[in-house]
Amino acid sequence: MASMQLPKSLLRPILSESIVSRHLQRHSCHHTPLSTFIKPTTHRQTQTNNMSTTPPKSTDKLQSGLEYNKSHWAPSYAEKFASLGNGQQPQILWIGCSDSRCPETTILGLNPGDVFVHRNIANIIHEGDLSSSCVIDFAVGALKVQQIVICGHTSCGGVNAALGDSKLGVLDTWLLPLRKLRAQNLGTLEKLDKKSAVSKLAELNVLDGMAKIKEKSVVLEAMEQRGLKVSGLVYDVATGLLRTVDGDEESQEEIKARLTAFKTA
Numbered sequence: 001m002a003s004m005q006l007p008k009s010l011l012r013p014i015l016s017e018s019i020v021s022r023h024l025q026r027h028s029c030h031h032t033p034l035s036t037f038i039k040p041t042t043h044r045q046t047q048t049n050n051m052s053t054t055p056p057k058s059t060d061k062l063q064s065g066l067e068y069n070k071s072h073w074a075p076s077y078a079e080k081f082a083s084l085g086n087g088q089q090p091q092i093l094w095i096g097c098s099d100s101r102c103p104e105t106t107i108l109g110l111n112p113g114d115v116f117v118h119r120n121i122a123n124i125i126h127e128g129d130l131s132s133s134c135v136i137d138f139a140v141g142a143l144k145v146q147q148i149v150i151c152g153h154t155s156c157g158g159v160n161a162a163l164g165d166s167k168l169g170v171l172d173t174w175l176l177p178l179r180k181l182r183a184q185n186l187g188t189l190e191k192l193d194k195k196s197a198v199s200k201l202a203e204l205n206v207l208d209g210m211a212k213i214k215e216k217s218v219v220l221e222a223m224e225q226r227g228l229k230v231s232g233l234v235y236d237v238a239t240g241l242l243r244t245v246d247g248d249e250e251s252q253e254e255i256k257a258r259l260t261a262f263k264t265a
């Protein structure tokens with residue numbers, strides 16, 4: 001009987017959680033798996049997540065979203081939001097692309113309050129970018145997150161643009177780190193078809209971002225003192241699957257040596 005079957009939208013968060021766990025466990029390295037911080041999806045969480053992804057009925061998605069928020073979303077979880085009104089204790093800082101296909105909380109099957117977020121075009125870490133620097137500083141220093149995740153994705157428009165030579169105005173400045181990575185890895189990228197080259201450069205960008213994050217003293221101190229982990233992921237927008245990107249694992253000695261360099265400079 002069709003009416004007795006679970007709607008596909010209700011199954012989606014459960015699938016997301018199991019997919020993330022399976023893939024992160026498959027590619028587990030010395031880091032504490034990110035899946036450690038993904039709680040089992042309860043019925044209530046499933047409902048919450050489902051509500052966040054229910055497509056608006058109207059063609060005006062903002063208007064129907066506003067109506068849905070008022071009539072269903074907020075009233076259904078009054079207790080949860082009352083708790084969130086007193087503060088946040090997210091375990092994860094997520095740095096991702098602004099792309100509409102990469103909604104981190106939905107992808108992870110998590111809920112409001114679970115993930116502190118910074119997103120920009122092509123998830124680029126610029127050394128001089130005040131916005132991402134402040135987010136990292138606050139998330140690590142004040143919120144004491146346990147994991148920093150930087151996530152790139154397939155078919156990224158920013159990465160695709162960096163592989164081209166068109167003049168893009170202010171975006172050319174923003175994409176400069178990607179174009180440097182492209183120049184440094186030209187031999188590898190030239191052997192790939194365009195789609196694979198975009199995915200490869202997205203992966204290289206994640207590794208570059210991880211390295212830059214681990215150059216920050218606030219991150220190094222947290223790594224040394226309380227075991228903060230920095231992980232890289234690539235999200236496939238065509239399948240919904242996440243895979244890990246393994247960077248170099250720092251030893252405690254290396255972390256200490258770099259911290260000493262900060263303190264004696």
Ligand SMILES: [Zn+2]
Nearest residue numbers: 097099156157
């Ligand atoms: Zn993107």
